Amino acid sequence: MDLFDKISEDIKEAMKAKDKVKLEALRNVKKYFIEAKTAPGANDTLTDEAATKIIQKLVKQGKDSAEIFIGQNRQDLAEAEMAQVRAMEIYLPKQMTPEELEAAIKAIIAETGATSAKDMGKVMGVATKKLAGLAEGRAISALVKELLA
Incomplete structure (x- = not known):
């Protein structure tokens, strides 16, 4: 099962579990996956390598946003952002120590x-x-x- 299909399956699981944070994060990831698949020259395909790069980019953006929220003393927004980051990090390769x-x-x-x-x-x-x-x-x-x- 490739990463696109895994995300799609996990969206269904998140809906059944009523996990709003994970559902929102995975729907956002899938949106970017679909955009990449339908981009000119993509031939309606998305490799796991390309999918991983998309998730890495979204995780980085989420962490950067959380830092900005913390700098603006908005801990509530930072925590929400980091919850989504944690939901996406599951699909990334293990980071080096x-x-x-x-x-x-x-x-x-x-x-x-x-x-x-x-x-x-x-x-x-x-x-x-x-x-x-x-x-x-x-x-x-x-x-x-x-x-x-």
Whole structure:
């Protein structure tokens, strides 16, 4: 079962369970999936890889929105946003721990032969490809900067 079908099935389950937060989050995800499937050149298909990228983007947007709400002292809205983020994160690959991320980045630095902050672009190019979906871009960038400094 691909991710599109899994989301569709889970929407039905959320409706039966009367889980409004999960239902709203999954309907939003499915809306973006359908938009991607019907986009010009998509040939009415959506790979699991593309679907995962869509969910990652929505999770990142949700976390960013929650941060803004917290900054504006609107904890109620931040909590609602984070509840939806948690409902979507279930469908993402397991994120790396900080220790695993550091080990992976050290290996990439050794592989690319980077020695200083000037080589950050080279390291980031490899790291973002290899670690896509396993760690947030911000975390990767911050750790690369720290290790090359």
